[in-house]
Every structure is written in structure tokens, then in C-alpha cells.
Amino acid sequence: MLTTEQLYGLTNSHTVLIAGEADTIRLVPTAAEAYLYMQDAAAQVGIHMAIASGFRSFARQRLIWNKKFNGETPLYTIHGDLLNTEQLAVGEIVEAILTWSALPGASRHHWGTDFDLYDPTAFADGQRRLQLVPAEYEDGGPCYKLHQWLQQHARDYGFFFPYARYQGGVAAEPWHLSYAPLALPCQNAIDIDTLKDLLATQTIAGQAYVLDQLTEIKHRYIDTICLPELTASDTWFG
Numbered sequence: 001m002l003t004t005e006q007l008y009g010l011t012n013s014h015t016v017l018i019a020g021e022a023d024t025i026r027l028v029p030t031a032a033e034a035y036l037y038m039q040d041a042a043a044q045v046g047i048h049m050a051i052a053s054g055f056r057s058f059a060r061q062r063l064i065w066n067k068k069f070n071g072e073t074p075l076y077t078i079h080g081d082l083l084n085t086e087q088l089a090v091g092e093i094v095e096a097i098l099t100w101s102a103l104p105g106a107s108r109h110h111w112g113t114d115f116d117l118y119d120p121t122a123f124a125d126g127q128r129r130l131q132l133v134p135a136e137y138e139d140g141g142p143c144y145k146l147h148q149w150l151q152q153h154a155r156d157y158g159f160f161f162p163y164a165r166y167q168g169g170v171a172a173e174p175w176h177l178s179y180a181p182l183a184l185p186c187q188n189a190i191d192i193d194t195l196k197d198l199l200a201t202q203t204i205a206g207q208a209y210v211l212d213q214l215t216e217i218k219h220r221y222i223d224t225i226c227l228p229e230l231t232a233s234d235t236w237f238g
């Protein structure tokens with residue numbers, strides 16, 4: 001199990017670099033190993049994958065959070081419509097951020113078990129840039145073939161899609177995979193009092209509101225995920 005510092009993204013000491021990926025990409029060793037097996041199996045049938053984002057620190061998540069809160073990066077509704085931050089109440093801003101980005105300290109990317117995946121061949125010519133939007137993973141999109149393959153085979157390597165469907169909290173993220181044998185224990189280990197203490201000492205924008213609403217935020221955006229569908233033949237879960 002991870003230490004408290006590792007679980008909440010205060011250190012990357014639980015993660016390693018991954019052969020063949022960008023030198024900013026880190027995962028916990030067992031997830032990295034499972035990923036490489038999966039990548040190899042996919043390559044044998046002509047499906048290619050690369051990680052856009054793996055481990056992310058508390059500091060990095062806070063930067064993303066604060067920029068959105070302060071209107072430096074755009075905020076969107078669940079339908080993808082642009083919001084005007086200046087016209088929103090604090091609660092509306094926090095809700096809009098949490099639809100698309102995790103609360104610092106509560107990102108699954110802190111654990112080193114979760115990552116965002118794309119098809120690098122579709123972007124190799126530099127003509128377009130990966131945006132991590134659902135359309136890229138739907139029929140006709142550059143990552144559609146990869147997503148089809150992952151939906152069939154990712155579970156064989158221990159991976160699942162925690163944001164497969166929108167359930168009233170985090171928007172659907174067809175690019176986000178999670179290594180179940182380690183991520184499920186991490187999720188269970190997230191403790192609201194520890195998170196509250198952390199957010200009280202590490203300042204983030206909207207801190208007072210977040211601390212006040214943390215029980216609701218945890219339920220809606222941290223606890224509510226699409227759990228892996230298991231069959232009797234799945235041994236990695238036991």
C-alpha cells in the first residue's frame with residue numbers, strides 16, 4: 001500500500017519511468033509492467049498506444065485547479081459549452097472544475113495506477129494535437145480503433161475505465177485507464193479527514209468552500225466511478 005504522501009500526490013517515490021514513453025510519464029512498477037504487456041499484445045494486432053499523462057503530483061493538480069478557478073484556463077459545462085467564470089458563484093466554479101479535473105489531493109493520477117491513453121500513430125505527422133475529448137475516441141476519431149481494442153482487452157491486463165460513463169460527477173473519459181489491483185485499494189484508502197487536513201494546510205483556490213463541501217465532493221466526484229465488471233475468470237482482482 002502507498003504511504004500517505006504517495007496517496008495524496010506529495011511525492012513520486014512510488015513511481016518509475018516507463019520504457020518507450022515520454023520522460024515525463026511515470027507509473028507504479030506493477031502498473032507499468034502490466035501496461036507494457038498490454039501494449040505489446042496490442043502491437044501484435046496493429047494497435048498502438050502511448051500514455052499522454054500518468055502520475056501527476058499534488059502541486060501539478062493544484063496548478064490546473066487554480067488556473068481554472070481564476071479563469072486563466074477555460075471552464076466548460078458537462079455538455080462542453082464554455083462558461084464565463086466571472087458570472088459564476090464559487091460553488092458553480094468548483095462544480096464545473098470537478099466535472100473535468102480532479103480536486104488536488106484526490107486525483108487518481110496521484111496514485112501512479114491511472115493514466116490517459118491515446119493512439120500516437122494518428123498524431124505522428126504533427127497535423128493535429130491530442131485534446132483528450134470524447135470525439136477523438138468515438139467512431140471516426142483518431143483513437144477509435146484503440147478504444148475498441150481496449151474495451152475488449154484492457155481487463156485481461158488488470159485495467160478498467162473508471163470514467164466509462166457520466167454518472168453525475170466526473171464527465172466520461174474514454175482515455176482514462178486504471179490498474180484495478182492497486183487503484184481499488186488506493187481508492188478505499190482515501191480518508192476524508194486526512195484529505196481535509198491536507199487541503200487546510202496546502203492552500204488551493206476556493207479552499208473555504210471546498211473544505212465546507214468536502215463530504216459531498218468526495219461522494220460525487222471521488223467515490224462515484226464505474227467499477228470494473230468482473231467475471232469468475234478474472235484472477236487479478238482476487
Ligand SMILES: [Zn+2]
Pocket residue numbers: 109114115116173175176177
Ligand atoms: Zn486521466
